[in-house]
Amino acid sequence: MTHPIASDAGRLATLRVHAADNVRVALKDLPEGSLVEDGGRRIRLVGPVRHKHKFALGPLAEGDSVIMYGVTVGRATRPIAEGEAITTGNTEHSTATSRPQARRGHWQAPDVGAFAGATFDGYHRPDGRVGTANVWLVVPLVFCENRNIEVLRQSVADALGEDPYRDYKRLARELLHGAPLAEEATPPRERLFPNVDGVRFLTHTLGCGGTDDDALALCRLLAGYICHPNVAGATVLSLGCQKAQIEMLEAAVAERDPQGRRPVHYLEQQASASEEALIREALTTIFDGLALANRVERAPAPLAELSIGVECGGSDGFSGLSANPLVGAVIDRLVALGGSGILSEFPELCGVEHELIARCRDDRIAARFEALMGAYQQHAARVGADFSMNPSPGNIRDGLITDAMKSAGAAKKGGDSPVVDVLDYTEPRVCRGLNLLCTPGNDVESTTALAGSGANLILFTTGLGTPTGNPVTPVLKIASNSELAARMADVIDFDAGPIIRGEATIDELAGHLLQQCIDTASGRYRPRAVALAQYDFIPWKRGVSL
Template sequence: MQKKAIKVNSTDNVVVALMDLNAGEIVNVEGIEYEILKHTKAKHKFSAEDLIVGDKIIMYGILVGKANLPIKKGEVITTENVKHQSAKVEKKTETTSWTPPNVDKWKNRTFMGYHREDGQVGTSNTWLFFPLVFCENRNVEILKEVFEKELLFEKASKHQLLLRSLVNNSETEIVEEDEMDNRVFKNIEVKFITHQGGCGGIRQDAEALGRLLAGYVKNPNVAGATVLSLGCQNLQIQIFKDALDAISPDNKKPIIIYEQQKSGTVDEMLNGLIKDSYEAIKQANEVERNPAPISKLVLGLECGGSDGFSGISANPTLGRLSDLMTAIGGATILSEFPELCGVEQELVNRCVNEEDAVRFLQLMKDFEASVVAAGSGFDMNPSPGNIRDGLITDAMKSAGAAKKGGSSPVEDVLDFTEYIKRPGLNLLCTPGNDVECTTALVGSGANAVLFTTGLGTPTGNPVVPVVKISSNTSLAERMPDIIDFNTGEIITGEKSIDEMADELLEFIIEVASGEVKTKAEILQQNDFIPWKRGVSL
């Protein structure tokens, strides 16, 4: 029989409803009976004790808010009676111990990947087109149309066929085509990204964009790149080259760069780009998948469209998986710094190096200061959807979001655009924004991104598979076209977190080997939004 409610941590003074609870209903949690005073929706919390104004709200064993109205035992907590509050962290207070999980069953497991000369292994093989400045977006779009039509022999989509039937007032049967069978090259994908940066803002944003794009070229999923430059923009070609040389001084990947202001007419430039890129893509197609240990996986950990179950099912599953990867010798990257507000002490204490602990706190402090300077604050992080589904304070959201990082030591702390250097758990400074975060994770070396969601978020990435993981079965059944993996059986008590993590790792191996395409790949969700920290000038 499914439980009606749970306490996540024995020290908590709130209880999570696992199903809708009616006023007057009696709920037994760990031998204690609670009378539900007001209708409480699934995913929301009710108080485990009488609280007065100023009392602390504890969940996941940490401070996540304070009462700003009296709250009775059994009463639902809301944005009206609770406000955000988190503990202040000044320094590392202790060094936490960690016992790695048993990974004997995973030690010899492999996936079929694309081996690069620098030792990295890709989960896909992509030739990437991108501009250094938004002025070149139109030319990138022209190249996209040319290459996709000729290399993929694209046929009308089901949506085009639907419109065609409406225009012609016919009953045209909508048949989905298998586009993979039409590809000229079987071992290479051709992807295109555009952006709104590279000029017009502060120099630091242009330089950061250069580092981000260099990270994409460095990413093991990328075989090579075609780069378009106007010529007069802030993000000069040399800035991009210097950024790539800093992280990949022995780069062997082919890079084709054209500068429009030195290339004559648009037609002349495009003709050269098409000829040079085609020859390079043909060479990149010769690379084939070969076995690689799963320790070569670098998994980005992210959440978006979170709900009150995310911190109980999907995120802890990623946490267990992160611990498994660390024990195996692989790497994971935990991002979204605004969603680590309130759990800083735990993460600081888990830092292996003292300098990383100091750096993490400074990055958090600087990030929050910039948000405050813009007239907001981390307490404004929960979205209307988060609040509607039970995450009513930023610290509460953060406490659940941080579960994605498991319990292993923090091996390194990275600022935005820094490329991963060490195996184990890494912290990466990014916003909580879904696409900006995914974009940053890939630029820092993730060759797969694991994205948990409780409400449903349709996003993907041009070069890396994004695995969507549902926190609840209702979402997985309602939006099967975007969800890849469901952890809802944890909520119903059918499976444990450990069992679910093992199943998820098996699924990731299939995705990394090219045996399964993610829903984001099928839907061609190739989102790319760089984090812009400055202002336009």
């Protein structure tokens, strides 16, 4: 009987990520008995290995480390044969110390000659920052105002003739009545505010009933949104009696905007004559704000004014091989051009802390990262949780069977450049270069935090698919594989699948993705999440979410 060799027509069927690894990744489904070439030797698979999953390159004894990306990503819980698949049945999470690949002061910046002097067309704000979008924000200080926020949302959409759900409403009427309904012949309206990207309405479940720290964190997060370079100004609704008081938000806004350049209108329902009076006043501030925002036009800005937050969600076994390192290559290029990146999701950095510490530009920054990571782990332990619980069932099905394995791939989104600063939740980015931001691994909570710390563009990698977006910051979705990119084309903006098929290198695609970032920042490309009005906003109730 002959066995297939895991290679075909020059396309890779398996991949060893790092020379020190003792596992390989299957890039397609491999049957039992397949022969895999590795370093001049052939390994016979003792069982089938599904695509995206890993298999041992040699026999592992119980307690041996499983190495991938050159770092420890697990520990064998029983003997594993050469050619056997790595599973939750034979491997558990482990973060045994590994020698870091990075060394302080030894980063080799990529060649960015193709982008020398490049600019994007952004909105220049009075404080000197530049936005990639221009929106008016409507914010509730407490969940009691969510209903009024929804009233304003629908009223403004109707008045502007910009209902993003018009087609779905028509579909619902057709399904209910059994036949297409005649539409009123209404000519398309001219955009009243052509320089404005719209009004964004936030809702949340916080503002009262929690701790003082919860209220303060909410106000600081909302201040980050109100003072964001993509935001022209804001209307704030308060009930009046809640824990998160107007004065707290005003103080948080003043910390970020000490000159008071950002127009903010605070309205309190309990001090209003009626609900109708509140809605009338709020609508007036919104329409006046749109007229004010419309005076600002896009103008060229250097790429140094871009601050890109990076996030992953619905990850698969290919995410750490294609989409994540591709995004990291973009961040490295942006940093070399004077711009900034923000890497978040601290639970998904567990197991690679030593690599990030080695990349910190000085001991103070390294110490802060260690302190924030340690404090977060202690919070998790107090509620009976651990970072090792992070991989979801979908992650595990797709080959990410330990948190360290997921983390090693997730950290690739941050590239290889030095870490210039470490931010706690809600803190604004002030240093150019790569920043680390303490957030949970929850996709929307983390994406919400990235925008709150000043990211004016977000790159979101996914292997299983997610529609996640943000109210103020454009979100580009990068698929780890081409099957996903084709199947969910309505939510995916960029396909990293050619990397897996061996048809393109990370370096080649990094230039294309950076150009798409520039086009998005300039308003020339509209991300799928924006087209679908996917405006997710979830504050982190700290110490509870992982």
